[in-house]
Amino acid sequence: MSSKTKIKSSRHIKSDQLLELFDELNIGAFTVDIHRKVSSMNLTAQALMGLKEAEATNQDCREVFCGVPCMIKCLFKSGKAWDDDSAVKAEETPHRLVTRLATPIYDSEQNLVGCLTILQDHFPITDLINRVHFEERSLKMILENLDIGIFTVNRGGHITFFNNTAETISGYARNQVLGKPCSALFEGVGENDLEMLKDSIENGNTRSNHKGRMKTKSGDIIPLRASYMALRNEKGAIVGGLSTFYDLTVVYNLNKAVTERYTFHDMIGKDPAMQKIFEITRVVAGTNSTVLIEGPTGTGKDLLAKVIHSESNRAGKPFVKVNCAALPENLLESEMFGYTKGAFTGADRDKPGRFQEASGGTILLDEIGDLPLSLQAKLLHVLEDRKFYPLGSRRPVSVDIRILSASNRGLKNLVDKQLFREDLYYRLNVLQIELPYLKDRKADIPLLIRHIMRKHFEPSLHQIKDISEKAMEALLNYDYPGNVREMENIIEHALIISQTEKIELHHLPDYMQKRLKSSGPDFDENQDHKKPAAANKERETILKALRSNNWNRAQAANALKMERTTLWRKMKRYNIIKQLPE
Secondary structure (H helix, E strand, O other), rough: OOOOOOOOOOOOHHHHHHHHHHHHHOOOEEEEEOOOOEEEHHHHHHHOOOOHHHHHHOOOHHHHOOOOOOOOOOOOOOOOOOEEEEEOOOOOOOEEEEEEEEEEEEOOOOOEEEEEEEEEOOOOOHHHHHOOOOHHOOOHHHHHHOOOOOEEOOOEEEEEEOOOHHHHHHHHHHHOOOOOOOHHHOOEEEHHHHHHHHHHHHHHEEEEEEEEEEEEEOOOOOEEEEEEEEOOOOOOOOEEEEEEEEEHHHHHHHHHHHHHOOOHHOOOOOOOOHHHHHHHHHHHOOOOEEEEEOOOOOOOOHHHHHHHHHOOOOOOOOOEEEOOOOOOHHHHHHHHHHHHOOOOOOOOOOOOOHHHOOOOOOOOOOOHHHHOOHHHHHHHHHHHHHHHHHHHOOOOOOOEEEEEEEEEHHHHHHHOOOOOHHHHHHHOEEEEOOOOOOOHHHHHHHHHHHHHHHHOOOOHHHOOEEEEEOHHHHHOOOOOOOOOHHHHHHHHHHHHHOOOOOOOOOOEEEEEEEEHHHHOOOOOOOOOOOOOHHHHHHHHHHHHHHHOOOOHHHHHHHHOOOOOOHHHHHHOOOOOOOOOOO
């Protein structure tokens, strides 16, 4: 602002209009005349100082602001503007950091007639709370304790209020998000939610999204039901926006169990190997090609098959799974292809097989490596002609079906041992996806842990449990021979056994703790950490490496010559948290 700010009664903007303009910008402002009397004060300044205009008008500024350091500096001697940053404390409010700028006011004859002081509040508190009177402060307590996530933003989209439930749902502490752009909560997953919030702020519309999504601190994508509305000041001007949101994870899991619809939201993994699988799966899902899914037990072959079906144009049709290893050989053919009345003793009616049940949709032949050689020829015929003969029938049955198969035995090895037909193998292996061992993608372990904990989250507990440093260290260093399935069992076990808000090392299964101890590291819950001086030095070294590598953990770990899981554990120990983007 120019040091020659002029406020004229007729030809230039009036002081009251200027103060109203500052109100629209959420900037506090007041004027003082040549006699040091407060002549006007806008609503934002009143809220910031905890004063009403009537209490300050025509009062000596030195008396009104008594006890507030350097609120007014004498401009009447030098006629020069000034500004600084310091703490302002209202009678009923805590200290907050503001930038204060004062500038002289001149009349048309260049005579000094007073001064204008503006106050820009930098303390990230909600605009909503700033605009309520002291007797309405109970509203804050209500908002804090509602079982619904609430956050508010200013017109620039920066978060100004974040309640307890919002912290629980998002995983962020409020001091990590206040003053930061809300776009970080929706980055890459909730563009529609951001557009709705912007529309509410710009046009005053109230919007709702029953299929919203948010990214948590741990990187999980969670489903939301959210509403967005404009926040207005006492004069009805829009000064920001408010969002209310519910975590629909439990509802999502229930609907998924009922409808058997699975999406890429159910597949967790940031490891390059998993990202490559996701890219291939997105392409494969849109085709009708036969897919062979291989990988160790417990890596998610069944889930990946369900995702392929749910993302295909057959999603509305049946998805039928046949476990080739679970059915007796003498029943397998009739179960897969059905039979006609009189085909054998006890066949008193026609019965369709699994292939007919899956007509129009997808069939998953799980553990295909255990399929008897006698049935492999018949399956080959189905793959070639999409026709088969039910047991006891002379009429072929045609089916429109997509065939997916899965195995943990390595079909190529079975072919080499002449335990699996080579021609059938190549028919099944049109497109192959191989899932890795969990121990080969340890970078995904923290993500999977949080995802599993949210999956088994009980709403009655009101919050997801935390994991102690020692328990997390154990989870990160375990090899999981049973892969993701074993991890889920371990986490569910710990959630059931733990009766506190935090999972400790002793809540993990005994067999896991014994295996960890026998492998070398000492997982003693009472083990002392490093001495303070050494710990501080290590913390600074880690921070320096993270900052110099733009918070890329993989690059920072490489620079520090340590594993990424070790870096993650040390960041948690030293409370090193990446800030949200500016």
